[in-house]
Amino acid sequence: MGGYILRRGLEVIPTVLLVLTLVFLALRIMPGDPAVAALGEFATPDAIERFREKLGLNQPLWMQYFSFIGQALTADFGRSMSNNTSINELLAQALPYTISLGIAATVIGIVIGIPLGAMTAVHRNGALDGFGRVFALIGFSLPDFYFGVLLLLVFSLHLDWFPMLGGGKGFLDQLHHLVLPSITLGVVMAAFVMRLTRSSLLEVLRKDYVRTARGKGVAEGWVIFKHALRNALIPVTTGLGIYLLTTLSGTITVELVFSRPGLGTLLISGVSARDYTLVQAGLVVFAFFVVAVNLATDLLCAAIDPRITLR
Amino acid sequence: MKYLMANKLTAVGAALCVLLIAVAALSPWIAPQDPLEQSFLTANQGPSEDHWLGTDAFGRDVLSRVLIGSRVSLSIGIIAPLLSALFGVWAGMIAGYLGGWTDRLLSRFSDLLMSFPSLLLGVMVAAALGPSFESAVIAIAVALFPRFVRLSRSATQVLKREPFIDASIASGRGTVSIMLKHVLPNIAGPLVVALSLWIATAIRLEAALSFLGLGAQPPTPSWGNMIRDGMTDLVGDPWPAAFAGAAITLAVLAFNMVGDALRDMLDPEIDT
C-alpha cells in the first residue's frame, strides 16, 4: 500500500507539468496584446512597452514558460493587473469559500446518493425506483445554476429562510450562507451518484459471491451492506471522482448565482476585466484541484479494493 | 410493457427535439414581438394577455426572447458537437488504426483534456479568445473532443482485429478508404447515441457559459444570458430567468431522453 501511494504520487509530477503547459499555451494564443487590453487602446506605446516589461511579456516564449512554471510551483502569482493587489491575497480570501462549498456539496451528494441508489437497486422496479428514475432524469437535465436560481427564489426571496447573497461573516453566518449553494450542487450530484450506485449494485448482486454469502446464512441486510455494497462502491468511487470535477467547475456558476466570493467569482471577474495575471493564477489553482481530485480518487479506490495495490 | 414505455418516451423525446428545432428555425416569424424592442412603460411585468411570459427589465417580451434565444442555444448545442465529432472521430480512428506513437500522443493529449472539467475548459477558451458566439462553439467543441476520440479509437481498435479488415488491406484498399468503408459504418450506432447525449451536454454548457457572460453577447438573447440579466432584479421580476431556465431544462431533457432511448435500443442488455 505504501509503495502504491508513493508510485501514484510520483505520477502526479508529469501530470501537473502537462496541465500547467496547457494553461500556459491557452493563454498565449489569446489574440491581441494583454497589455493593450489592460491599458486600453489609447495607451502610449511607451506605457505599453513598460507594462510588457513588467509582466515579462517581452521575453522569449521559453523563458516566459519557465518563469510561469516557477511561479505556479512556488505559488507566487505576483500582482493583479487590474487593481494591483497581491493575487496570493485574493486567492487566500477566495479559496475557503470554494473549498467549503465543494466539500459540503460532495457530502450531500454522497449521503443522499449512495443510500438512495442502494435502495432503488434492492427494491428494483418498486415505487422508490420509479421516483429515482424521475429524480435522475431531472437531475441530469436541470442545469445546476438554474436550480440554484430556483432555490434562491423560493427559499431566500419567498420564504426568507436563507440569506440571499454573499459569503457571510462569522462561522454560523457563513454556514447559513453555505446551505443553498451546497444543496444546489449536492442534489444534482446525488442524482448522478444514485444512478451509478444503482447500476453498480445491481451488477454486483448477480455475482456468485453474493450467493455464497446467502448460502452461509448471512442475513439479507448484511449481504447487501457488507458483501455487495463494498464491491459496488469501487466503480462508484471512480465515477464519483470524475463527477467531482464537474462539481468543481459547477462551483463557478453557482458562486455567481449566490454572489459567493469564491475562486469562481474571482476567475470570472478576471476574465471580464481581461486581467491576464489573475486569470492565469485562477486557472492554475483550478488545475491543481483537478490533479488533486484525480489523485484522491485513485487512492480511495486502492483503499476499498485490495486487488489494486498489486498492479 | 417496459419496451412499450420506452418507445413512448422515445417518441415524446424525439417529438420534443423536432419541435424545438422547428421553433428555433421559425422563431423570427412566430415570435409575437421584437425581442429587442424596449419599452419602459411595460418593464418588469408578470405574465399577462399581452406578454404571455411577462417582460424583462427593459420591457422586452420574454416569450419572444425565449423563442429567439433558442436559436443561439440550439445552434451552438448542435454545431459544437458536430464540429467536435468531425475532428474527434478522425483523430480517434487514426490513433486506433495506426497505433504506436501516434496513438500514444493522441491518447495522452485527449486524456489530459478529459481530466479537465468541460466548463473549466470552456472558461479557459473563452478567456483566451474573448467572449463571443464563436468562442463558445470552439470551447464546447474542444471540451467534447476527447470523448469522440475515445469512442472512435476503442471501436477502431476492436475492428482492426477483424479478418475483413485484413482482407481489405490484402485487396489493396488504402487506409482512408478502409476507414470510410468499414470503420465508420461500424461505429455509426454508438456515435449517434453519443451525439444526442452530447448535444444535451453542449446545450447545458452553452447555457452555463453565456450565464457567466462568456457566450453570445447582449443584446442577442440566449437562454443563458437571459438568466444572467434576470439575476440583476430577481426580486422585482423573476420571470425572464425562470422561463429561460425552464427552456434550457426542456431542451436538455429532450435530447437526453432520445439519447438514453437510442442507447437502450443498441444495447438492450445494460440496465441503467
Next chain:
Amino acid sequence: MSLLTVSDLRVHLFTPRGLVRAVDGVSFALEAGRSLGIVGESGCGKTMTALAMMRLIPTPPAQIVGGSILFDGQDVVTMDAERLRALRGGDIAMIYQDPMTTLNPVLTVGEQIAEAVRLHRHDGRTAAWARAVEMLKLVGIPDPARVASAYPHQLSGGMRQRAVIAMALACDPKLLIADEPTTALDVTIQAQILELLRRLQGELGTAIILITHDLGVIADLVDDVAVMYAGKVVEHTAVRTLFNDPKHPYTRGLLNSVPSLETRERRLRTIEGTVPPAHAMPAGCRFNPRCGQVRPECHDREPPLVVLDNGSRAACWALS
C-alpha cells in the same frame, strides 16, 4: 427418518421466451452420512435441484412451484427466513462450481470463513478466526495462518476451492452439497480436490450430494447415483449397479461416452442428437427423439420411475 427427503420438487423458470420446467417432479432421499451423485448434461436441472436444497435459486426468474424438501423433518420450501438462515451454512453447506467467482474479492479468506463460524457457532471474533485457520489447515493449505489474512486474488484456483471447502465445513454441516466442484479446475488439481473430499467424508462423516456431468468423478466417491435428463430423474441406483448394469437407454448412452482404458474402440461413442430446447419438449418421454429403443407409447405418456429386478429404479417404457 431420512436426513433429506425430496418429493416431487418442481422449479420453474419464467423467461421472456416462455416457461421452462427446469426441475419437473424430482424425488429422492438421503440418509445421514451417505452420499448421492446427481449426474446429467448441462441444462438438465441438476444445479437448480442443488440450489433448491438451500432455497438459493435465483428468484426471479426461477421459482420453486411445487413439492417439498424435508430436511430433519422440516420443509425447506416453506421455512421462515430466520430458520432458513440457520440452515444455510449451518446444517447444509455448499461448494460451488467456480472458485474464481464464489469468494468475495474485498474480504480476506479468513474473514469469509470466520463469518460463517460466528453466525452458526456463535463464537467470538478470536475463536472464529482460530477456527478458520484450523479449517484451512484441515483442507491441506500450507501456511494456513498467512492464507487466512490473504485476499482471494492472491490464491490459485485450487487453493481458492480448498478455502471454499473449508468455509463449507467450518460449521460441521450434516449435509454438504458440491455443485461441479472440480469442473473449473486443472486436471491435476481436480484429482487433488476429489481426493480431499473423499478423505474429509471419511473423517467427518458428512452426508454429501455431488452434482456433476462427469461419471468418472462419482465412481468412487458416492454410494448412490441419480441420473437426470431434461428436469427429471430417469434412473436412480447404487453406484456399482450403475456401472455394471445400467438400465435406462440414456444412462447407457452416457456410460458409452466415458473414455475407458479397457475399450478398444478408437472413437468415443456419444448419444446422438441434442437435448431439445426447454420450450419445445416432446410429448411423452422427453428422451424419445434421441432414443434407440423408442416404442409407440413413448410418444404418448411419460414413463414413471419403477423398481426393476436388479433393485434399480428407472423411468422407461422399454423396461417395464
